[in-house]
Amino acid sequence: xxxxxxxxxxxxxxxxxxxxxxxxxxxxxxxxxxxxxxxxxxxxxxxxxxxxxxxxxxxxxxxxxxxxxxxxxxxxxxxxxxxxxxxxxxxxxxxxxxxxxxxxxxxxxxxxxxxxxxxxxxxxxxxxxxxxxxxxxxxxxxxxxxxxxxxxxxxxxxxxxxxxxxxxxxxxxxxxxxxxxxxxxx
Amino acid sequence: xxxxxxxxxxxxxxxxxxxxxxxxxxxxxxxxxxxxxxxxxxxxxxxxxxxxxxxxxxxxxxxxxxxxxxxxxxxxxxxxxxxxxxxxxxxxxxxxxxxxxxxxxxxxxxxxxxxxxxxxxxxxxxxxxxxxxxxxxxxxxxxxxxxxxxxxxxxxxxxxxxxxxxxxxxxxxxxxxxxxxxxxx
Numbered sequence: 566x567x568x569x570x571x572x573x574x575x576x577x578x579x580x581x582x583x584x585x586x587x588x589x590x591x592x593x594x595x596x597x598x599x600x601x602x603x604x605x606x607x608x609x610x611x612x613x614x615x616x617x618x619x620x621x622x623x624x625x626x627x628x629x630x631x632x633x634x635x636x637x638x639x640x641x642x643x644x645x646x647x648x649x650x651x652x653x654x655x656x657x658x659x660x661x662x663x664x665x666x667x668x669x670x671x672x673x674x675x676x677x678x679x680x681x682x683x684x685x686x687x688x689x690x691x692x693x694x695x696x697x698x699x700x701x702x703x704x705x706x707x708x709x710x711x712x713x714x715x716x717x718x719x720x721x722x723x724x725x726x727x728x729x730x731x732x733x734x735x736x737x738x739x740x741x742x743x744x745x746x747x748x749x750x751x
Numbered sequence: 752x753x754x755x756x757x758x759x760x761x762x763x764x765x766x767x768x769x770x771x772x773x774x775x776x777x778x779x780x781x782x783x784x785x786x787x788x789x790x791x792x793x794x795x796x797x798x799x800x801x802x803x804x805x806x807x808x809x810x811x812x813x814x815x816x817x818x819x820x821x822x823x824x825x826x827x828x829x830x831x832x833x834x835x836x837x838x839x840x841x842x843x844x845x846x847x848x849x850x851x852x853x854x855x856x857x858x859x860x861x862x863x864x865x866x867x868x869x870x871x872x873x874x875x876x877x878x879x880x881x882x883x884x885x886x887x888x889x890x891x892x893x894x895x896x897x898x899x900x901x902x903x904x905x906x907x908x909x910x911x912x913x914x915x916x917x918x919x920x921x922x923x924x925x926x927x928x929x930x931x932x933x934x935x936x
Contacts (some may be wrong), residue, residue, distance in 0.1 A: 605832045607919040614790040680795060680829050685793030697795075 574741040575642045582630045583742060586623060586665065590720075592617040594713060614687065617676060621685045624669035631662065643736040654726065657719055664716040671709040678702035772808035773894055774933020782929045783821060787828070787904075790920035796833075800825035803930050807858070807896075811888055812866050815858040819928070821851045841911045848875045856880075864888065868898070874907040879927070883928075892934050899927040 575583075593616055600612040642651055676683050677693035679702035684690045695701065731736035731746070738746040784797040800822035807815040823845045828837045838845040855870035865886050872881045885898025903922045904910050910920055 605836045607913055607916075610789050610919045614792070681789075682792050684790070684792045690792075 574737075575640060576633075576637050578632070578633055578650060579637060579639075580744065581743060582626060582633060586626050589619055589623045589626065590665065590716075593623060594717065597713065613719065614684075615682075616688050617672065617683050620669035620672045622693070627662070627665045640741060643730075643734070643738060644726060645734065645736065653722075657723055657726075661716065661719050661723065664712055664719065668709065668712050668716060671705055671712060675702055675705035675709055678705055768824075772811075773805060776803040776805055777893065777931045777933070778802070780929075780931035782927075784927045784929075786925040786927070788923065790919055794829045796826065796828040798822070798825050799827060805930065805932055809864075809866075812858045812860045815855070815866075815868070817853070817855045817858075817868060817870070817930075819853040823849055823851055831891075841914055842909055844875060851875075853881070872902065872907075874909060877900070877907045879906050883896075883926075885928075888936065890931065893931050894934055896928070896930040899925055901925050 569644045596612060596619070600609060600616060603609040603612070642654060646654070671690060673683055674695055677695040678698050680697040682690055682693055727739045727742070731737050731740065737747065755766040768775055778801075781801075782797060782805060784802050786793050786795055788794070798821045802820050804818045805816075807817070823843045824838060826834065826837055826843065826845075828834050837843055843851075851872075853870055853872050855868050856869075858868045860866050861884060865884060867882055867884045869880065869882045871878050879902070881900055881902065883898045883900035885896050888895050888897070901923050904920070904924050905915075905917075905922050909924075914920055924930060
């Protein structure tokens with residue numbers, strides 16, 4: 566069984582991309598929460614830059630993930646799942662993909678509107694899609710924040726469901742994204 | 752707002768009288784801006800209040816003179832929190848140094864409607880020699896002077912303490928000016 570499920574599991578690339586993006590999101594989200602309350606200082610300017618670089622990187626990795634996913638289908642959900650759970654799983658995945666792209670995008674737009682261009686790793690300038698506009702900048706900051714809290718809620722549901730699959734349903738849903746669990750189960 | 756305007760106009764009156772070759776400087780169309788670089792990102796800023804005294808005849812550029820006085824409290828450094836920061840001691844220390852000024856010492860022609868002005872730039876308690884190339888163009892009934900030059904902020908003690916090193920805010924700051932005056936009479 567374990568062998569069969571691994572044969573139709575995620576590719577190594579898909580697993581690696583999932584965790585790199587997850588780690589990136591965890592880092593950028595925490596940094597965003599922390600930095601926006603700081604008084605102006607060189608440290609704050611540095612952290613904002615790191616946050617923006619991380620956001621651009623996550624956006625690009627997410628595009629790579631979607632391209633990979635389009636050409637390498639995800640393994641099917643376990644047969645025991647009721648219809649509502651399948652629906653919830655698909656909806657949450659799609660919403661997460663959407664937010665992981667929309668959040669860096671709103672950050673980029675917000676930066677432009679606030680008059681601070683995004684220069685990836687201090688080297689590659691991204692074009693400013695919006696002119697400087699204080700009100701629009703503040704609105705976009707609120708949108709960026711709201712989308713982030715929306716994503717946080719979905720991530721909690723996503724992680725909670727994965728843990729429930731592992732501990733309650735005792736299926737391989739979590740293990741196929743965490744291969745060392747799979748080995749432990751054998 | 753009307754009071755400010757009146758003050759600016761009052762400040763401009765003497766220069767209107769002094770400038771025989773070009774007409775009065777039009778403060779509302781003129782602009783003194785700067786570009787700082789923060790973490791490799793160019794950030795625009797400007798000074799909203801300044802006065803320009805100008806005497807310039809393109810036929811006799813060597814006789815040209817200019818003095819610019821900037822009200823440092825009128826700085827817009829790009830964001831509200833930056834504006835609060837840069838008037839403080841580490842930056843422009845506006846309470847102690849409310850004005851910055853540029854006084855020309857010479858103007859030379861570069862050809863093709865371009866010139867170079869040299870002069871003394873004073874910011875805080877530091878005075879440095881600077882040169883700025885500029886172009887003069889006709890804009891309808893007016894003439895416009897456009898130029899820019901680079902200063903090293905450390906030369907003027909701008910950005911001290913935690914801001915002194917250049918890995919967040921670069922030493923080079925570009926100053927851009929646009930002065931619009933009435934056309935030659």
